Amino acid sequence: MVDLATISATFGDRVHAAGIPVTPERSGRFAAALDLTTPATYDDVYWAARVTLVSGHEQLDQFDRVFAHYFGELADQAAMRGDPTSSKAKSEQQQPSSESTDDRRGAAGVGRSGEDQRIGDDESVEGETLAMTVSGLEYLHRADYAALTASELMTLRMLMARMKLAPPNRTRRRTRRSPTGKRIDMRATIRRSQRTGGDPVEQILRRRTTRARRLVLLADISGSMEPYARAYLQLLHCAAGGANAETFVFATRLTRLTRQLRIRNPNVALQRAAASAPDWAGGTRLGDALKAFNDGWGRRGLARGAVLLIVSDGWDAGDPMVVAEQMARLSRLAYRVVWVNPRKQSSSYQPLVGGMAAALPHIDAFISGHSLEAMFEVLDAIGRQSSAP
Numbered sequence: 001m002v003d004l005a006t007i008s009a010t011f012g013d014r015v016h017a018a019g020i021p022v023t024p025e026r027s028g029r030f031a032a033a034l035d036l037t038t039p040a041t042y043d044d045v046y047w048a049a050r051v052t053l054v055s056g057h058e059q060l061d062q063f064d065r066v067f068a069h070y071f072g073e074l075a076d077q078a079a080m081r082g083d084p085t086s087s088k089a090k091s092e093q094q095q096p097s098s099e100s101t102d103d104r105r106g107a108a109g110v111g112r113s114g115e116d117q118r119i120g121d122d123e124s125v126e127g128e129t130l131a132m133t134v135s136g137l138e139y140l141h142r143a144d145y146a147a148l149t150a151s152e153l154m155t156l157r158m159l160m161a162r163m164k165l166a167p168p169n170r171t172r173r174r175t176r177r178s179p180t181g182k183r184i185d186m187r188a189t190i191r192r193s194q195r196t197g198g199d200p201v202e203q204i205l206r207r208r209t210t211r212a213r214r215l216v217l218l219a220d221i222s223g224s225m226e227p228y229a230r231a232y233l234q235l236l237h238c239a240a241g242g243a244n245a246e247t248f249v250f251a252t253r254l255t256r257l258t259r260q261l262r263i264r265n266p267n268v269a270l271q272r273a274a275a276s277a278p279d280w281a282g283g284t285r286l287g288d289a290l291k292a293f294n295d296g297w298g299r300r301g302l303a304r305g306a307v308l309l310i311v312s313d314g315w316d317a318g319d320p321m322v323v324a325e326q327m328a329r330l331s332r333l334a335y336r337v338v339w340v341n342p343r344k345q346s347s348s349y350q351p352l353v354g355g356m357a358a359a360l361p362h363i364d365a366f367i368s369g370h371s372l373e374a375m376f377e378v379l380d381a382i383g384r385q386s387s388a389p
Helices: 004-017 024-037 042-053 057-071 087-093 101-108 114-118 121-142 150-155 186-196 226-238 266-276 286-302 320-333 354-362 372-383
Strands: 169-177 205-212 215-220 246-250 254-256 307-311 336-340 365-367
Touching: 004 024, 004 042, 004 057, 004 150, 024 042, 042 057, 121 372, 150 226, 215 226, 215 286, 226 246, 226 266, 226 307, 246 286, 254 286, 286 320, 307 372, 320 336, 320 354, 336 354, 336 372, 365 372
Parallel strands: 215 246, 215 307, 307 336, 336 365
Antiparallel strands: 169 205, 246 254
């Protein structure tokens, strides 16, 4: 079954990336138009997209190019919008006047008589094109991030926007009034008793409040891990609930990118994030990066009671004992440590050497997280309540 919402959102995102100001509201109108009209031909899809997404005549050329690239080179867009310069219009003008209307329609490929008008070549190709589009989205769900291009990774942001980053809640010391509370608010109860002559007939209760635990991402941006780090940075930027997450990347040094990822435009946010890390796609010094985080931010409270998400393959150019020592410190500070290692997807993989073997005893969840489909397991591990008291 064709997912019209996904198709319209992805196509609207590509049109926006091409320079046409398409908003999520317009993409929603495009999806609604497809749902209401039930397009049967390539022309129907084109006009539904043009009416809902294009706001100016100067945008038509760019829109046509994006539409043809996304849905396939199936028809002449100039002919769809009635442009006399199109090849189809010229061929129709050159045909003899004695030719019947049905013959001209057949030559232009617009339709046929009877039921054949709904079962033309354009319609069959249109169905195949939509099926190919859905197949492409299924591929993006299962494909390894390392096999995707930068543009394909950006296409995933519409799907990541539907994900929910929901770390578990923690109980705070602050309290609030609540009829189901277990503590008596003495001051409020005494003030209320003045209405009844000093008799505390009505007791004011309070309960402790809760808030979501902080999510901290440490992403390895060395050469082999760069596509995965980019995907998880994009997840924190796009997914609901990820706006308050703390973000760090490391290769040969540790860099904080929390401020850069607060930029609304995802393209600009990722570009500035890459520009802020001078060691992007460099070597790996895992132990030194963990030590820098513990000394600079972890022991100051950033990691205390937080859910720590580490994205790395565990390779380290330094001493593995440093990794073991720093991971032990983190496990004592953090509420939960989730480690994402794309190499784990292989059934023959065993974390026996290097920094991964040193870190493994201090990890609560060890996940591959190498694709969008596998990322749901990561989201589940982030939101899982710890069994420890």
